[in-house]
Amino acid sequence: MLSKAQIKLIRSLKHKKFRDKHNLFVVEGEKVAGELLLDAGNENSIYAVHSLYASSGWIRQNREILSGKFPVFEITMEDLEQISFLSTPRNVMMLIKIREMIFNPGFLQGKLTLVIDTVQDPGNLGTIIRIAHWYGIPNIICSMTSADLYNPKTIQATMGSFLSVRVFYTDLYGFLKDCYSTTSIPIYGTFLSGSNIYTCELASEGLIVLGNESKGISEELIPFIHTWLSIPAFPVQDKPDSLNVAQAAAIVCSEFRRRGL
């Protein structure tokens, strides 16, 4: 049985203000819970568990991986329905401590990195993190105006990939200006018109800037982009205006990786 205070705390974590205040975020589902519990036993684990809420059945089946280092609450499905952010609640929910990730410029060396300029939909950000994981892109740099990594919808859409991809938030203008003037890392951006991504030369090291869902890449960032990439549409009369940013990210990552495989 959950206390009113617990329910209030968990529900409040829908909002960034309360996630920041309590330094906690929510993870739901058996698969991610399993991965987190395995990872929590690891010395280098990024995330620490604050508490776990699960059905009696789940607890029975997973007793071995529960370490005793954090409180476990056995709750009913009615309780889970009250605290879940999903339309169909799962058997387990965890509160996880937010850990500050420290950026190191060396992370960019020899690697592909996604740079997210004001992607506002948490589902889009989450699926971008998932595709980055698929293609072995270890770091994502987001503008402060992008969706929050710890929004329950972002976390859900990553399907566990937030455990493997580091996501940093920073002022992109300063960050890109710095990369542009002090490093030789190529900076790519996706635009509606630019070099055909299918035939353009693509390096195995670089920053790839993806823009806002409706406005694209901010004007102030454009001077720092070396190569404008575009995904050609198949010639049709009534070509759509744009692609979904998470689908564009998938196509762009696919093209960069195809060259190296």
Place this chain on the structure above:
Amino acid sequence: MLSKAQIKLIRSLKHKKFRDKHNLFVVEGEKVAGELLLDAGNENSIYAVHSLYASSGWIRQNREILSGKFPVFEITMEDLEQISFLSTPRNVMMLIKIREMIFNPGFLQGKLTLVIDTVQDPGNLGTIIRIAHWYGIPNIICSMTSADLYNPKTIQATMGSFLSVRVFYTDLYGFLKDCYSTTSIPIYGTFLSGSNIYTCELASEGLIVLGNESKGISEELIPFIHTWLSIPAFPVQDKPDSLNVAQAAAIVCSEFRRRGL
């Protein structure tokens, strides 16, 4: 000012049962409304408008494209908030008559066609329709167990591309069995293991089967698939289990089209 009956009707269209009963679905937003109104003037237009609900400002600006063939209701933003399915309501909402689309086997000849096996999330289906439009894929065949085209979330995620791509619902077992045994059209499917899509031969005519978000392609359909395609992950130790289906669709469509461009 909207009547209670109007509000009740519009809100009920969230559910397929009532969309089918009233033969109506909802479209929101200025861009799609504009396209629909232009299309409605066209003799070959697929969709007929039932009614339109908009702010006084929108009506003033768009008087020229309002044909007088359907009722227009000037409503307040408070009214729009009551009937909208979006978290941020737009200035205009339309009710559109559902039109039965008649499938013609000739539609498959010489073209790429997506075949959707139980994609359940309306947002995923909508973005798949959007990517099909981008790559000039004119037809999508869905299993009866897939998300509904006319779900407000599907329509919203298409960003207007539902006007350009035909979406049919049918029993996929019978459909694929028929294509397999009576035509020479190649049938591709996406799997977690299969031929590397980057190096495999891909035709400019074919059916491309995409499977359910968690279960993939149904077992009963597998005998009809000529070529198993897979999207290779970049070699990482903790490779994720799968890709988001809408992102996989984007990568697959991109690969098919890249060869022909």
